[in-house]
Amino acid sequence: MFSRKNNYPTFYTYHGRKISKKISPLKVNLINKFYDQYSLDESVINYHISKKNCKKINIPKYYNKVNIEIGFGNGEFLIKNATAKPEELFIGIEVYVNGIARVLSSIVENKISNIILSNINSFYFLEAIPFKSVDKIFIINPDPWIKKRHHRRRLISYATVKTLYEIIKSKNSIYITTDSEPYMNDIKDLLNDHKNVIGGYTVRILMENDDLYGISKYQRKAIEKGGKLYQFLI
């Protein structure tokens, strides 16, 4: 992963913040030894450097369903789901290297075979995914980037939602949660402005008995502070 990152830095660049704390030699070793077995980065990069003339990437066909989580953080939700549903594939995309190392360590330790990882910026990864090939997409509490001058760093933009919409097999398959009311309102505006392309959506406050309530570190932080969690389904 690290040599590919040096050779093709564009695909691993994330504008906005320092991606990683210092990474320990143990984690570097783990990534060097195992990452390529569990990633499709080479196909994603080939797709882009061929100026998109080659086919989109091949997603393994032997799973019942294909799920993607973007920005999985420490990977808690990804690992839990992959372990509970071994017949489904879970693709996890995260620019934070320590998050990748954490999930990789769990994959190796627990012999989990239905996770594919990517440290590539999701904008590039998603573009390489074939149309109508994904069953569910999860984006759990993306960074809200509250200051106006930082809005362009937000993960949820029209371009992202349009790409997500192109790769899902059917409507009502994209789940986005946030605890930020301003971000929720901005996403609502964005979806309303592009209803002709994206179609309808729902947004509601998550309750304690909802499947996606309290399932990640950032969600629990918000709950502890007395915040609400909003869920979009597109």
Ligand SMILES: C[S@@+](CC[C@H](N)C(=O)[O-])C[C@H]1O[C@@H](n2cnc3c(N)ncnc32)[C@H](O)[C@@H]1O
């Ligand atoms: C606020 S954290 C939430 C982490 C986790 N989902 C949770 O709820 O605990 C957002 C995560 O998204 C990742 N991220 C942001 N933009 C990304 C992108 N374009 N591609 C992949 N990961 C991204 C960040 O590195 C960060 O770990």
